[in-house]
Amino acid sequence: MRASRLLSLLLLLQNRGRLTAGQLAAELEVSVRTIYRDVEALHAAGVPLYGEAGHDGGYQLLDGFRTRLTGLTEPEAGALALHALPGPAAELGLSALVAASRLKLEAALPVALRERAQAIAQRFHLDATNWYTDGDPSPHLSAVAAAVWEERRITIHYRGWERDVERTVDPYGLVLKGGRWYVVAARPGSARPATYRVNQIVALTTTDERFARPADFDLAAHWQAGVADFRARLVTGHATIRLSPAGRARWPVDDAVEGEHGWCTATIPIESVDHAHGELLRLGVDVEVLDPPELRERMRQTANRLAARYA
Template sequence: MRASRIISLLLLLQNRGRLTAQQLADELEVSTRTVYRDVEALHAAGIPLYGEAGHAGGYQLLDGYRTRLTGLTAPEAEALALHGLPGPAEELGLTALVAATRLKLEAALPEALRERAQAIAQRFHLDASNWYTDGDPSPHLAAVAAAVWEERRVTIHYRGWEREVERTVEPYGLVLKGGRWYVVAVRAGGTRPVTYRVNQILALAATGETFTRPAGFDLAKHWQDQVTEFRAGLFTGEARIRLSPVGQERRPVDNPTHDDDGWVTATIPIESVDHACGDLLRLGAEVEVLAPPELRDRLADTARKLAALYA
């Protein structure tokens, strides 16, 4: 552990130049006392490192010194896919590995490319989480990830739509969608992949059995096919609506017909009358439903109840 941390400290100085003990401690998530000890160890190893006291001081490598300790370990290479995704990496317990991988990759780049990569990292950030949740915590996420990687069958107690079920499954892969983790798995003895939300797993137990993941299974393609199928089956109806100028900003529509009063008329896809009613109620008086009649009646009835409630 200490050897890995000292290498990370050395790579930080190589990639970023002068850094204070506090800055190094923050990056490595240790105390400044630990940084001082690690610096002494580097000195003892003959690394040309010097420090300057004062407000503008810090530690710095002598000009021209570069370490060649930039080879990736097997776990660091595995963590490459999560580079740039700090939230998911933390949920999977891979924060330190991803940080070490980033440092080694930066150290291996020529100076001009390294500076460009650092500039891009400072200007663009990918946040895969949802606005209204703090991720998708699950006590079983790490165990599911391990089962996926090691190709081990697990038995899960799962909360479905209508009831709780118990399944022995072979997990093929994990997917992060909209801040939520899903595991694509096949029931033991089956062939059709099924998607389970990891946060709905109430209990998980290893069976001690392994399985062989199909060589031709493409997780990304499977997931995209699932998304396409889901969307195709989602919007099975249509509604004809009118939108005010404010409504148009809140709910953009395709191919609108413009009215003389600034409103527009358009046809939109809907999942169901119930879903469309809830969706369009958010626009209040900025939308008028023209068809179908049952959706118009549902909104009118809801409006009357609201008026009576707040009268």
């Protein structure tokens, strides 16, 4: 959003001194033309910013000018990343900190930028939960978050797929995925972190032991690699199906071959015959399975049983 980019531009100049339009554009991942417009907006807002032409030129703030982004406490500063996620912030017990830090930031902005930020907040809202849940409540979420931040080792009693387990782990980070909280943690001495759903933690004890978080551990990169691996393992085969116009609206497909009466034929990846059978049944009469034969037969048998049940 532009208000955020203007603030970033201002802080870049404040922290690094003179920068060219090209350097600013590279840092903010926008065009040079956008930088020119942003500089004009800062001028109009009363920011003492000037530019010099030439090889050694660039934009620079007047000596002594500082933004009023001061007064944030350490916890408030730590809550800045959750400004766009009021729901998750509340689940973590950080609503008050997020609200306080937001107010201080808004007070520090020039009037024009403050009004712009408030207008954006009134027009855009991010809700990370899905339609069929009120979130992922867990009595241990705040304790896990504190352990992540303080780098404290925890012992958890965890409800696994087959049995409950007790493990002592070093929590590296928390991830919110599809409205559910996960903690990425490694067992002491292990170089391979595992993922635990926070809502499945039955009991938790925070120990007095601290751990050293690996300096090269990138939470976002680790999570994305795990998601890619999960998706790759899900696809074990493919199915060829026909979809009616209504079915296609509910199940969008790529590279579909158009047929008669608006129906199309497409090949889709499937996890297994069992899983595909359950998923495709949701489309009712708007789908026909052509291949593989075992999936088509499963669908036929189910249709016959349904017809007999409702006869």
